[in-house]
Amino acid sequence: MSLVKWVHFQSLGDTRGSLVAVEIGMDKAVPFDIKRVYYIYHTEQGVSRGYHAHKNLKQVAICLAGKCRMVLDDGKKREEVWLDSPTKGLVIEDLIWREMHDFSEECVLLVLASEHYDEADYIRNYNDFKSLVR
Numbered sequence: 001m002s003l004v005k006w007v008h009f010q011s012l013g014d015t016r017g018s019l020v021a022v023e024i025g026m027d028k029a030v031p032f033d034i035k036r037v038y039y040i041y042h043t044e045q046g047v048s049r050g051y052h053a054h055k056n057l058k059q060v061a062i063c064l065a066g067k068c069r070m071v072l073d074d075g076k077k078r079e080e081v082w083l084d085s086p087t088k089g090l091v092i093e094d095l096i097w098r099e100m101h102d103f104s105e106e107c108v109l110l111v112l113a114s115e116h117y118d119e120a121d122y123i124r125n126y127n128d129f130k131s132l133v134r
């Protein structure tokens, strides 16, 4: 089964431009209650981010502007996708190692998260991650 799961947001565009609404409790596209929102922007060119997994955190990542390449790894296989559309959200389940590469200069990556920030939830060592999922 693929590690890549998308949720699609309707673009409510008109002649003035585009708009996407993510409504908690009503938008069944996001498969969890959102407790936290953060965004990644002004990423230095050539810099990669991530390199960790989470024990208990589900997220949906949406690229609002520009693009970046996301690598997902469940310890058995690695898959990669481009995040390049404000109407496409990538679901990142828990116990998935993630890396983000090739940020374009204007990239703004919005992330909807199922839990509050907790550094203790991070697995930042790949060997520890492999041992846990084995």
Ligand code: T46
Pocket: 036, 038, 040, 049, 050, 051, 059, 061, 098, 111, 117
């Ligand atoms: C993830 C990928 C997609 C906070 O204080 N609160 C927060 O909610 C977050 C997300 C981060 N931070 C602090 C922790 C670090 O001192 O912000 C700093 C940068 O975080 P980090 O190095 O973890 O950033 P990324 O881009 O490597 O990873 C982030 C998320 O942390 C992570 O959960 O899945 O984006």
